[in-house]
Amino acid sequence: MAPGGGHLALAGLCKDYGVGDPAVDRLDLEIGRGEFVALLGPSGCGKTTTLRMIAGLVEPTAGRILLDGDDLTAKPTHRRNIGMVFQNYALFPHMSVADNVAFGLEMRGIAKAEARSRVAEALGLVRLGGLEARRPKALSGGQQQRVALARALVIRPDLLLLDEPLSNLDAKLREEMRGEIREIQRRLGITTVFVTHDQAEALALADRIAVMERGRLAQLGSPEEIYERPATPFVARFVGRVNALAAEAGADGRLRIGGALLSVREPAPPGARATVMVRPQHIQLGSSGGTLSGHVTGVTYIGDVVQIAVAGDGFALTAERGTADPSWRGLAAGQAVSVGWPPDSARVFPETADGR
Ligand SMILES: Nc1ncnc2c1ncn2[C@@H]1O[C@H](COP(=O)(O)OP(=O)(O)O)[C@@H](O)[C@H]1O
Ligand SMILES: [Mg+2]
Known part of the structure:
Protein backbone atom coordinates (compact mmCIF):
# COMPACT_ATOMS: atom_id res chain seq x y z
CA MET A 1 0.00 0.00 0.00
CA ALA A 236 2.40 28.63 26.14
CA ARG A 237 -1.13 28.73 27.55
CA PHE A 238 -2.70 26.51 24.91
CA VAL A 239 -0.15 23.70 25.07
CA GLY A 240 0.19 22.36 28.58
CA ARG A 241 -0.33 24.08 31.90
CA VAL A 242 1.69 27.19 32.66
CA ASN A 243 2.05 29.90 35.30
CA ALA A 244 1.86 33.46 33.97
CA LEU A 245 3.45 36.01 36.29
CA ALA A 246 3.07 39.75 35.68
CA ALA A 247 6.45 41.40 36.20
CA GLU A 248 8.12 44.72 35.58
CA ALA A 249 11.67 45.44 34.46
CA GLY A 250 13.77 47.85 36.46
CA ALA A 251 16.20 50.35 34.87
CA ASP A 252 18.72 47.49 34.59
CA GLY A 253 16.26 45.33 32.60
CA ARG A 254 16.03 42.78 35.40
CA LEU A 255 12.53 41.63 36.15
CA ARG A 256 10.80 42.03 39.48
CA ILE A 257 7.52 41.22 41.13
CA GLY A 258 7.06 43.76 43.91
CA GLY A 259 10.59 44.11 45.22
CA ALA A 260 11.65 40.55 44.43
CA LEU A 261 14.19 40.01 41.67
CA LEU A 262 13.13 37.15 39.41
CA SER A 263 15.35 34.40 38.20
CA VAL A 264 15.27 34.53 34.35
CA ARG A 265 17.86 34.35 31.57
CA GLU A 266 16.27 36.84 29.18
CA PRO A 267 16.41 40.57 30.01
CA ALA A 268 13.48 42.87 29.21
CA PRO A 269 13.52 46.48 27.98
CA PRO A 270 14.06 48.74 31.03
CA GLY A 271 10.75 49.81 32.53
CA ALA A 272 8.75 47.33 30.41
CA ARG A 273 6.00 45.13 31.72
CA ALA A 274 6.43 41.49 30.90
CA THR A 275 4.81 38.14 31.48
CA VAL A 276 7.09 35.47 32.90
CA MET A 277 5.92 31.95 32.12
CA VAL A 278 7.02 28.90 34.07
CA ARG A 279 5.62 25.36 33.80
CA PRO A 280 4.27 24.01 37.11
CA GLN A 281 6.74 21.11 37.24
CA HIS A 282 9.66 23.58 37.20
CA ILE A 283 8.46 25.48 40.26
CA GLN A 284 10.66 24.72 43.26
CA LEU A 285 9.30 25.01 46.78
CA GLY A 286 11.43 25.18 49.89
CA SER A 287 11.78 26.77 53.27
CA SER A 288 14.28 29.40 52.03
CA GLY A 289 16.54 30.43 49.15
CA GLY A 290 13.83 30.98 46.51
CA THR A 291 12.99 34.06 44.51
CA LEU A 292 9.55 34.80 45.93
CA SER A 293 8.01 34.36 49.36
CA GLY A 294 4.47 33.15 49.76
CA HIS A 295 2.24 30.65 51.43
CA VAL A 296 0.49 27.50 50.31
CA THR A 297 -3.19 28.14 49.51
CA GLY A 298 -4.16 24.60 48.57
CA VAL A 299 -2.92 21.08 47.83
CA THR A 300 -4.95 19.14 45.25
CA TYR A 301 -4.38 15.48 44.56
CA ILE A 302 -5.42 14.57 41.00
CA GLY A 303 -4.02 11.04 40.71
CA ASP A 304 -0.80 11.18 38.72
CA VAL A 305 0.18 14.60 40.04
CA VAL A 306 -0.40 16.85 43.02
CA GLN A 307 -1.01 20.54 42.44
CA ILE A 308 0.27 22.93 45.08
CA ALA A 309 -1.20 26.43 44.86
CA VAL A 310 0.94 29.22 46.27
CA ALA A 311 0.21 32.96 46.62
CA GLY A 312 2.23 35.91 47.81
CA ASP A 313 2.63 39.63 47.33
CA GLY A 314 1.69 40.31 43.66
CA PHE A 315 1.65 36.72 42.46
CA ALA A 316 -0.22 33.41 42.51
CA LEU A 317 1.04 30.21 40.93
CA THR A 318 0.75 26.46 40.93
CA ALA A 319 3.50 23.89 41.34
CA GLU A 320 3.11 20.25 40.36
CA ARG A 321 4.74 17.13 41.72
CA GLY A 322 4.38 13.54 40.64
CA THR A 323 2.48 11.74 43.37
CA ALA A 324 5.37 9.27 43.68
CA ASP A 325 7.65 12.18 44.67
CA PRO A 326 7.35 12.37 48.48
CA SER A 327 8.33 16.07 48.73
CA TRP A 328 4.74 17.37 48.66
CA ARG A 329 3.58 15.26 51.60
CA GLY A 330 4.61 17.79 54.23
CA LEU A 331 2.84 20.71 52.53
CA ALA A 332 -0.46 22.09 53.77
CA ALA A 333 -2.54 25.22 53.27
CA GLY A 334 -1.30 28.22 55.26
CA GLN A 335 2.32 27.09 55.35
CA ALA A 336 4.98 29.66 54.41
CA VAL A 337 7.13 28.66 51.39
CA SER A 338 9.97 30.08 49.37
CA VAL A 339 9.37 29.80 45.61
CA GLY A 340 11.93 29.53 42.82
CA TRP A 341 12.66 27.95 39.44
CA PRO A 342 15.73 27.27 37.30
CA PRO A 343 16.39 30.43 35.21
CA ASP A 344 16.36 28.39 31.98
CA SER A 345 12.84 27.16 32.62
CA ALA A 346 11.30 30.65 32.55
CA ARG A 347 10.15 32.32 29.32
CA VAL A 348 9.85 36.10 29.24
CA PHE A 349 7.31 37.80 26.99
CA PRO A 350 7.58 41.59 27.03
CA GLU A 351 4.21 43.26 26.74
CA THR A 352 3.81 44.91 23.35
CA ALA A 353 2.02 48.17 22.59
CA ASP A 354 -1.23 46.41 21.60
CA GLY A 355 -1.28 44.57 24.91
CA ARG A 356 -0.66 41.11 23.41
N1 LIG B 1 -19.28 27.75 5.89
C1 LIG B 1 -18.95 28.77 6.67
N2 LIG B 1 -19.49 30.00 6.51
C2 LIG B 1 -19.15 31.03 7.30
N3 LIG B 1 -18.25 30.97 8.29
C3 LIG B 1 -17.67 29.78 8.50
C4 LIG B 1 -17.98 28.62 7.72
N4 LIG B 1 -17.24 27.58 8.16
C5 LIG B 1 -16.48 28.07 9.19
N5 LIG B 1 -16.74 29.39 9.39
C6 LIG B 1 -16.10 30.26 10.39
O1 LIG B 1 -14.71 30.25 10.14
C7 LIG B 1 -13.97 30.21 11.35
C8 LIG B 1 -13.07 28.98 11.35
O2 LIG B 1 -13.88 27.81 11.42
P1 LIG B 1 -13.28 26.35 11.36
O3 LIG B 1 -12.34 26.26 10.21
O4 LIG B 1 -14.42 25.41 11.38
O5 LIG B 1 -12.46 26.29 12.71
P2 LIG B 1 -11.97 25.05 13.60
O6 LIG B 1 -12.03 23.82 12.77
O7 LIG B 1 -10.60 25.43 14.03
O8 LIG B 1 -12.90 25.00 14.78
C9 LIG B 1 -14.99 30.24 12.47
O9 LIG B 1 -15.14 31.57 12.89
C10 LIG B 1 -16.24 29.73 11.81
O10 LIG B 1 -17.38 30.25 12.42
MG1 LIG C 1 -13.06 22.00 13.12
Missing part, protein backbone atom coordinates in the same frame (compact mmCIF):
# COMPACT_ATOMS: atom_id res chain seq x y z
CA ALA A 2 2.76 2.45 -0.86
CA PRO A 3 1.56 6.03 -1.15
CA GLY A 4 2.57 7.97 -4.25
CA GLY A 5 3.62 11.48 -3.30
CA GLY A 6 3.53 13.63 -0.30
CA HIS A 7 5.37 16.89 -0.11
CA LEU A 8 2.71 19.49 0.66
CA ALA A 9 3.12 23.26 0.60
CA LEU A 10 0.55 25.88 1.55
CA ALA A 11 1.51 29.37 0.40
CA GLY A 12 -0.33 32.47 1.54
CA LEU A 13 -3.51 30.45 1.94
CA CYS A 14 -6.56 32.54 2.85
CA LYS A 15 -10.25 31.91 3.35
CA ASP A 16 -12.69 34.72 3.96
CA TYR A 17 -16.28 33.50 4.26
CA GLY A 18 -17.39 37.14 4.10
CA VAL A 19 -18.55 37.26 7.71
CA GLY A 20 -16.25 38.63 10.41
CA ASP A 21 -12.48 38.11 10.29
CA PRO A 22 -10.96 35.74 7.72
CA ALA A 23 -11.20 32.11 8.85
CA VAL A 24 -7.69 31.43 7.49
CA ASP A 25 -5.29 34.31 7.09
CA ARG A 26 -2.12 34.04 4.96
CA LEU A 27 -1.14 30.58 6.08
CA ASP A 28 2.29 29.31 4.99
CA LEU A 29 3.13 25.73 5.82
CA GLU A 30 5.40 23.06 4.36
CA ILE A 31 4.96 19.42 5.22
CA GLY A 32 7.60 16.88 4.25
CA ARG A 33 6.99 13.53 2.61
CA GLY A 34 5.90 10.99 5.19
CA GLU A 35 5.62 13.61 7.88
CA PHE A 36 2.80 13.67 10.46
CA VAL A 37 1.75 17.25 11.23
CA ALA A 38 -0.94 18.22 13.71
CA LEU A 39 -2.94 21.41 13.19
CA LEU A 40 -3.68 22.42 16.77
CA GLY A 41 -5.77 25.29 18.07
CA PRO A 42 -8.97 26.28 19.83
CA SER A 43 -12.38 25.89 18.26
CA GLY A 44 -12.93 28.41 15.46
CA CYS A 45 -9.24 29.09 14.71
CA GLY A 46 -9.52 27.79 11.12
CA LYS A 47 -8.30 24.20 11.32
CA THR A 48 -11.20 22.56 9.49
CA THR A 49 -11.28 25.30 6.87
CA THR A 50 -7.57 24.70 6.19
CA LEU A 51 -8.04 20.95 5.89
CA ARG A 52 -11.07 21.35 3.61
CA MET A 53 -9.12 23.70 1.36
CA ILE A 54 -6.37 21.08 1.03
CA ALA A 55 -9.02 18.48 0.20
CA GLY A 56 -10.72 20.75 -2.35
CA LEU A 57 -13.98 20.99 -0.38
CA VAL A 58 -13.60 24.73 0.32
CA GLU A 59 -12.30 27.17 -2.25
CA PRO A 60 -9.48 29.45 -1.02
CA THR A 61 -9.94 33.20 -1.30
CA ALA A 62 -6.22 33.53 -2.05
CA GLY A 63 -3.04 31.50 -1.96
CA ARG A 64 -1.87 28.19 -3.35
CA ILE A 65 -1.73 24.53 -2.42
CA LEU A 66 1.11 22.50 -3.92
CA LEU A 67 1.56 18.75 -3.74
CA ASP A 68 4.94 17.56 -5.01
CA GLY A 69 5.20 20.87 -6.84
CA ASP A 70 1.90 20.31 -8.58
CA ASP A 71 -0.62 23.16 -8.11
CA LEU A 72 -3.77 21.60 -6.68
CA THR A 73 -5.60 24.85 -6.06
CA ALA A 74 -7.81 24.66 -9.15
CA LYS A 75 -8.13 20.86 -9.22
CA PRO A 76 -11.51 19.40 -8.23
CA THR A 77 -11.61 17.13 -5.18
CA HIS A 78 -11.91 13.88 -7.11
CA ARG A 79 -8.72 14.66 -9.03
CA ARG A 80 -6.70 15.20 -5.84
CA ASN A 81 -5.53 11.85 -4.55
CA ILE A 82 -6.41 12.57 -0.94
CA GLY A 83 -7.90 10.39 1.79
CA MET A 84 -10.00 12.14 4.40
CA VAL A 85 -11.45 11.08 7.75
CA PHE A 86 -14.04 13.18 9.56
CA GLN A 87 -15.03 13.42 13.22
CA ASN A 88 -18.51 12.01 12.55
CA TYR A 89 -17.24 9.04 10.43
CA ALA A 90 -19.55 9.98 7.48
CA LEU A 91 -20.13 6.35 6.49
CA PHE A 92 -22.98 5.32 4.17
CA PRO A 93 -25.47 3.71 6.58
CA HIS A 94 -27.23 1.53 3.98
CA MET A 95 -23.97 0.03 2.68
CA SER A 96 -21.89 -2.80 4.15
CA VAL A 97 -18.45 -2.19 5.63
CA ALA A 98 -16.84 -3.66 2.50
CA ASP A 99 -18.94 -1.49 0.16
CA ASN A 100 -18.16 1.61 2.22
CA VAL A 101 -14.45 0.92 1.93
CA ALA A 102 -14.71 0.00 -1.77
CA PHE A 103 -16.59 3.20 -2.65
CA GLY A 104 -13.52 5.26 -3.60
CA LEU A 105 -12.15 2.40 -5.70
CA GLU A 106 -15.40 2.08 -7.63
CA MET A 107 -15.35 5.84 -8.30
CA ARG A 108 -11.87 5.36 -9.74
CA GLY A 109 -12.97 2.47 -11.95
CA ILE A 110 -10.80 -0.17 -10.25
CA ALA A 111 -11.73 -3.71 -11.38
CA LYS A 112 -13.87 -5.77 -8.95
CA ALA A 113 -11.26 -8.46 -8.21
CA GLU A 114 -8.54 -5.96 -7.43
CA ALA A 115 -10.97 -3.85 -5.41
CA ARG A 116 -11.88 -6.88 -3.30
CA SER A 117 -8.27 -7.65 -2.44
CA ARG A 118 -7.50 -4.00 -1.66
CA VAL A 119 -10.54 -3.72 0.60
CA ALA A 120 -9.44 -6.85 2.46
CA GLU A 121 -5.94 -5.41 2.81
CA ALA A 122 -7.24 -2.06 4.13
CA LEU A 123 -9.60 -3.74 6.60
CA GLY A 124 -6.75 -5.94 7.80
CA LEU A 125 -4.66 -2.84 8.38
CA VAL A 126 -7.30 -1.38 10.71
CA ARG A 127 -7.94 -4.82 12.30
CA LEU A 128 -11.50 -5.20 11.01
CA GLY A 129 -11.01 -8.36 8.98
CA GLY A 130 -14.16 -10.51 9.12
CA LEU A 131 -16.61 -7.61 9.47
CA GLU A 132 -16.99 -6.98 5.72
CA ALA A 133 -20.72 -7.73 5.62
CA ARG A 134 -21.75 -5.64 8.66
CA ARG A 135 -23.66 -2.37 8.38
CA PRO A 136 -22.06 0.66 10.11
CA LYS A 137 -24.83 0.85 12.72
CA ALA A 138 -23.90 -2.64 13.92
CA LEU A 139 -20.40 -1.39 14.81
CA SER A 140 -19.02 0.53 17.81
CA GLY A 141 -17.81 4.11 17.39
CA GLY A 142 -14.20 2.96 17.35
CA GLN A 143 -14.94 0.34 14.69
CA GLN A 144 -16.84 2.86 12.57
CA GLN A 145 -13.87 5.20 12.69
CA ARG A 146 -11.62 2.31 11.63
CA VAL A 147 -13.88 1.76 8.61
CA ALA A 148 -13.57 5.45 7.76
CA LEU A 149 -9.79 5.17 8.04
CA ALA A 150 -9.74 2.08 5.81
CA ARG A 151 -11.91 3.91 3.27
CA ALA A 152 -9.43 6.80 3.24
CA LEU A 153 -6.37 4.51 2.92
CA VAL A 154 -7.71 2.07 0.31
CA ILE A 155 -7.28 4.59 -2.52
CA ARG A 156 -3.54 4.79 -1.69
CA PRO A 157 -3.72 8.53 -1.19
CA ASP A 158 -0.78 10.92 -1.54
CA LEU A 159 -2.05 12.64 1.55
CA LEU A 160 -4.12 11.60 4.55
CA LEU A 161 -6.24 14.31 6.19
CA LEU A 162 -7.91 13.66 9.54
CA ASP A 163 -10.31 16.15 11.13
CA GLU A 164 -10.69 15.48 14.87
CA PRO A 165 -11.15 11.77 14.10
CA LEU A 166 -11.04 10.67 17.74
CA SER A 167 -13.23 13.34 19.33
CA ASN A 168 -16.37 11.18 19.43
CA LEU A 169 -14.63 8.31 21.22
CA ASP A 170 -14.26 7.85 24.96
CA ALA A 171 -10.92 8.67 26.59
CA LYS A 172 -9.53 5.14 26.80
CA LEU A 173 -10.36 4.24 23.20
CA ARG A 174 -9.08 7.62 22.03
CA GLU A 175 -5.63 6.85 23.42
CA GLU A 176 -5.66 3.36 21.98
CA MET A 177 -6.69 4.58 18.52
CA ARG A 178 -4.17 7.37 18.43
CA GLY A 179 -1.44 4.78 18.88
CA GLU A 180 -2.89 2.70 16.06
CA ILE A 181 -3.21 5.65 13.70
CA ARG A 182 0.40 6.59 14.31
CA GLU A 183 1.52 3.01 13.78
CA ILE A 184 -0.33 2.69 10.46
CA GLN A 185 0.89 6.11 9.33
CA ARG A 186 4.52 5.13 10.03
CA ARG A 187 4.14 1.76 8.37
CA LEU A 188 2.70 3.31 5.18
CA GLY A 189 4.93 6.39 5.33
CA ILE A 190 1.95 8.48 4.34
CA THR A 191 2.07 12.26 4.65
CA THR A 192 -0.59 13.18 7.20
CA VAL A 193 -2.32 16.31 8.46
CA PHE A 194 -4.23 15.72 11.68
CA VAL A 195 -6.57 18.38 13.03
CA THR A 196 -7.20 18.51 16.76
CA HIS A 197 -8.04 20.95 19.56
CA ASP A 198 -6.53 18.48 22.05
CA GLN A 199 -2.94 19.41 22.89
CA ALA A 200 -2.18 16.02 24.44
CA GLU A 201 -3.23 14.32 21.21
CA ALA A 202 -1.05 16.64 19.13
CA LEU A 203 1.97 16.17 21.43
CA ALA A 204 1.61 12.39 21.42
CA LEU A 205 1.08 11.96 17.69
CA ALA A 206 2.83 14.57 15.63
CA ASP A 207 6.33 14.93 14.20
CA ARG A 208 5.59 18.64 14.13
CA ILE A 209 2.74 20.74 15.46
CA ALA A 210 1.33 23.81 13.71
CA VAL A 211 -0.42 25.88 16.38
CA MET A 212 -3.10 28.12 14.91
CA GLU A 213 -4.60 31.23 16.45
CA ARG A 214 -7.40 33.15 14.76
CA GLY A 215 -6.63 31.91 11.26
CA ARG A 216 -2.89 32.37 11.53
CA LEU A 217 0.07 30.15 12.25
CA ALA A 218 1.21 30.97 15.79
CA GLN A 219 4.11 28.50 15.85
CA LEU A 220 5.41 25.50 13.95
CA GLY A 221 7.74 23.09 15.69
CA SER A 222 8.36 19.67 17.19
CA PRO A 223 6.25 18.78 20.25
CA GLU A 224 9.25 19.50 22.46
CA GLU A 225 9.94 22.90 20.85
CA ILE A 226 6.31 23.91 21.16
CA TYR A 227 6.12 22.85 24.78
CA GLU A 228 9.56 23.97 26.00
CA ARG A 229 10.00 27.08 23.87
CA PRO A 230 6.56 28.48 23.07
CA ALA A 231 6.84 31.46 20.72
CA THR A 232 3.97 33.43 22.25
CA PRO A 233 1.99 33.53 25.50
CA PHE A 234 -0.94 32.10 23.54
CA VAL A 235 1.05 28.99 22.59
